[in-house]
Amino acid sequence: xxxxxxxxxxxxxxxxxxxxxxxxxxxxxxxxxxxxxxxxxxxxxxxxxxxxxxxxxxxxxxxxxxxxxxxxxxxxxxxxxxxxxxxxxxxxxxxxxxxxxxxxxxxxxxxxxxxxxxxxxxxxxxxxxxxxxxxxxxxxxxxxxxxxxxxxxxxxxxxxxxxxxxxxxxxxxxxxxxxxxxxxxxxxxxxxxxxxxxxxxxxxxxxxxxxxxxxxxxxxxxxxxxxxxxxxxxxxxxxxxxxxxxxxxxxxxxxxxxxxxxxxxxxxxxxxxxxxxxxxxxxxxxxxxxxxxxxxxxxxxxxxxxxxxxxxxxxxxxxxxxxxxxxxxxxxxxxxxxxxxxxxxxxxxxxxxxxxxxxxxxxxxxxxxxxxxxxxxxxxxxxxxxxxxxxxxxxxxxxxxxxxxxxxxxxxxxx
Amino acid sequence: xxxxxxxxxxxxxxxxxxxxxxxxxxxxxxxxxxxxxxxxxxxxxxxxxxxxxxxxxxxxxxxxxxxxxxxxxxxxxxxxxxxxxxxxxxxxxxxxxxxxxxxxxxxxxxxxxxxxxxxxxxxxxxxxxxxxxxxxxxxxxxxxxxxxxxxxxxxxxxxxxxxxxxxxxxxxxxxxxxxxxxxxxxxxxxxxxxxxxxxxxxxxxxxxxxxxxxxxxxxxxxxxxxxxxxxxxxxxx
Numbered sequence: 001x002x003x004x005x006x007x008x009x010x011x012x013x014x015x016x017x018x019x020x021x022x023x024x025x026x027x028x029x030x031x032x033x034x035x036x037x038x039x040x041x042x043x044x045x046x047x048x049x050x051x052x053x054x055x056x057x058x059x060x061x062x063x064x065x066x067x068x069x070x071x072x073x074x075x076x077x078x079x080x081x082x083x084x085x086x087x088x089x090x091x092x093x094x095x096x097x098x099x100x101x102x103x104x105x106x107x108x109x110x111x112x113x114x115x116x117x118x119x120x121x122x123x124x125x126x127x128x129x130x131x132x133x134x135x136x137x138x139x140x141x142x143x144x145x146x147x148x149x150x151x152x153x154x155x156x157x158x159x160x161x162x163x164x165x166x167x168x169x170x171x172x173x174x175x176x177x178x179x180x181x182x183x184x185x186x187x188x189x190x191x192x193x194x195x196x197x198x199x200x201x202x203x204x205x206x207x208x209x210x211x212x213x214x215x216x217x218x219x220x221x222x223x224x225x226x227x228x229x230x231x232x233x234x235x236x237x238x239x240x241x242x243x244x245x246x247x248x249x250x251x252x253x254x255x256x257x258x259x260x261x262x263x264x265x266x267x268x269x270x271x272x273x274x275x276x277x278x279x280x281x282x283x284x285x286x287x288x289x290x291x292x293x294x295x296x297x298x299x300x301x302x303x304x305x306x307x308x309x310x311x312x313x314x315x316x317x318x319x320x321x322x323x324x325x326x327x328x329x330x331x332x333x334x335x336x337x338x339x340x341x342x343x344x345x346x347x348x349x350x351x352x353x354x355x356x357x358x359x360x361x362x363x364x365x366x367x368x369x370x371x372x373x374x375x376x377x378x379x380x381x382x383x384x385x386x387x388x389x390x391x392x393x394x395x396x397x398x399x400x401x402x403x404x405x406x407x408x409x410x411x412x413x414x415x
Numbered sequence: 416x417x418x419x420x421x422x423x424x425x426x427x428x429x430x431x432x433x434x435x436x437x438x439x440x441x442x443x444x445x446x447x448x449x450x451x452x453x454x455x456x457x458x459x460x461x462x463x464x465x466x467x468x469x470x471x472x473x474x475x476x477x478x479x480x481x482x483x484x485x486x487x488x489x490x491x492x493x494x495x496x497x498x499x500x501x502x503x504x505x506x507x508x509x510x511x512x513x514x515x516x517x518x519x520x521x522x523x524x525x526x527x528x529x530x531x532x533x534x535x536x537x538x539x540x541x542x543x544x545x546x547x548x549x550x551x552x553x554x555x556x557x558x559x560x561x562x563x564x565x566x567x568x569x570x571x572x573x574x575x576x577x578x579x580x581x582x583x584x585x586x587x588x589x590x591x592x593x594x595x596x597x598x599x600x601x602x603x604x605x606x607x608x609x610x611x612x613x614x615x616x617x618x619x620x621x622x623x624x625x626x627x628x629x630x631x632x633x634x635x636x637x638x639x640x641x642x643x644x645x646x647x648x649x650x651x652x
Contacts, residue, residue, distance in 0.1 A: 325514045330503020330531040
């Protein structure tokens with residue numbers, strides 16, 4: 001009795017009891033599909049995060065002020081803020097190791113009335129270095145310049161997405177005047193530049209931000225004046241020169257600031273935030289999540305396997321008489337065992353294939369929602385197939401062996 | 416006609432142990448000899464040991480003691496795998512309740528013993544078609560067992576028993592579940608196989624009329640065999 005005949009026999013047997021076969025497969029389907037979905041989604045997320053961080057650059061470092069002691073809650077004073085002088089001193093100290101420095105101040109949401117609709121903007125005051133640090137690509141006009149900042153000019157850089165909503169087609173946005181309503185009053189700004197909106201879909205999905213709202217940038221000095229805020233920053237970003245140990249460099253920069261400017265400040269100190277470190281810890285979390293879900297999927301596969309074993313035992317009992325007849329006709333114990341193992345393998349393999357397809361489908365839908373290209377893992381699929389095969393053999397062996405060892409006389413007498 | 420001996424049994428004892436020291440002896444030393452081409456019937460009341468003897472003849476079971484030689488093979492000395500092969504090649508079973516494999520077409524049922532014998536597909540199909548013709552069931556080849564009448568099922572079962580051209584056909588109450596008309600048809604097939612193909616047939620039956628048609632009647636009673644000398648003389652002629 002060859003394998004081909006056994007496979008045909010297994011299919012015939014499954015076909016005669018479709019519902020039962022499907023229910024039996026369910027555990028395997030759920031297990032395999034969740035593994036495939038998670039690996040597909042995980043790979044997509046990983047790819048998306050990596051590319052986002054690569055856009056910003058892993059050499060991005062942020063320095064910010066924080067309480068020395070968590071229990072104090074004294075409000076921030078102008079003296080506590082990081083001043084331009086401090087930044088200049090840092091630049092001087094490290095020279096070429098610091099590529100660009102960006103400072104920013106959140107102005108808040110703004111609305112522009114166009115006909116009956118509002119175009120929403122999220123406005124930040126920035127310096128000239130912000131453009132490079134945040135990988136902003138200017139497509140028309142220019143970004144905020146040093147001159148804008150010194151002069152505290154009322155100029156704005158908006159997203160191309162906003163342009164299409166604000167102006168009729170064909171209008172040159174550069175030089176247009178905008179009246180923006182914000183919580184702190186109305187801003188009148190002249191458009192000097194347009195950038196390509198490249199808001200990472202993953203970021204927007206993760207932050208659940210309104211995709212209608214685009215970022216707009218004005219000179220930081222203008223923002224400070226408008227917000228009536230202090231001269232100084234709670235945080236600033238800079239890019240470290242390539243090839244440095246970014247974390248170590250960030251640590252060094254922070255301690256330089258602390259030594260020089262915050263030694264006598266009883267409440268505040270400078271802390272650092274390194275994007276590279278962030279990427280590492282993100283990846284670590286992701287791999288832990290993947291591992292946990294894989295373990296859960298493994299458990300569901302185990303349960304599925306036990307279900308297969310259960311059904312195979314039922315099937316053996318139901319077909320006791322058939323087994324007796326087959327033995328009387330000359331089937332060896334090995335042939336009977338093989339017949340049932342093949343049936344179990346077929347159940348698991350069909351379940352595995354359905355699981356893979358379902359997992360890929362769900363993974364792709366998930367990736368679509370996250371907004372990064374789905375990356376099905378070939379190794380995951382191969383593992384899934386191998387695993388379902390192994391489950392078939394492992395959980396099919398006991399029932400098959402039970403069938404093989406049936407006494408033909410007893411089996412023939414079975415009612 | 417002095418052919419070679421197919422079944423040779425000497426002092427066959429079958430006992431079941433139902434916990435020591437109790438022992439239930441079903442067969443008390445059977446001596447039986449069947450020659451090639453003979454049509455033998457075994458009759459007896461239920462509980463007389465007919466089925467146990469049939470199981471031993473069909474090598475589904477091993478005797479507790481005694482010597483059994485089937486077509487030149489000493490049964491007590493062969494392993495389980497070899498027993499499967501003997502059942503496959505030397506014996507054709509026909510059961511009272513047909514025992515066709517359900518959800519498997521008539522022709523596939525007939526192919527089954529050949530499948531276990533490892534005969535290639537083309538040869539199997541060819542032989543199965545011949546056998547279907549032999550039992551006049553060619554037009555039902557692809558029918559499922561539940562689409563066949565009792566008599567038709569039994570004819571398919573006989574064709575299946577013939578698949579590997581066995582040394583003996585062992586029929587256990589083959590007409591027991593059939594009405595007298597279809598039972599007659601089935602018996603006619605057995606007679607034809609015996610006459611035309613020289614098949615050795617061992618028929619186990621309750622029915623004395625059917626037994627009377629055979630060459631030799633062996634009566635079983637309380638685990639022993641008795642032969643009617645009259646029928647034996649007849650067979651010897």
